[in-house]
Amino acid sequence: MADTAYDSEKLRQVITRKRAQAVIPNNPSRALKYPVDKHLYAQRHLIEGCFSGLKQFRRVATRFEKTTKHYLAIITLAATVICLR
Numbered sequence: 001m002a003d004t005a006y007d008s009e010k011l012r013q014v015i016t017r018k019r020a021q022a023v024i025p026n027n028p029s030r031a032l033k034y035p036v037d038k039h040l041y042a043q044r045h046l047i048e049g050c051f052s053g054l055k056q057f058r059r060v061a062t063r064f065e066k067t068t069k070h071y072l073a074i075i076t077l078a079a080t081v082i083c084l085r
Contacts, residue, residue, distance in 0.1 A: 001024070001041060002024045004024070004025045004027055004028075006024055007026055007030060023037055023044075053078075053082050054078050057074075057081075059074050060074055
């Protein structure tokens, strides 16, 4: 799932090679229009809301943790706090 700004032929080919479905609305300037699953695209707000909630935690937004292992631990902790609210 992506926004209209990410509507490019190259990205669609990469997604197709991974045997996935591209849920990207067509750019208005696109000559060849692709079908879009509007119901699936409407669920995109769940992902956006998750990232927005995680970014409310300063350590996550500014990435104080330098190693991937520690950063993943901070994200897990932040997600747990969000779920417990």
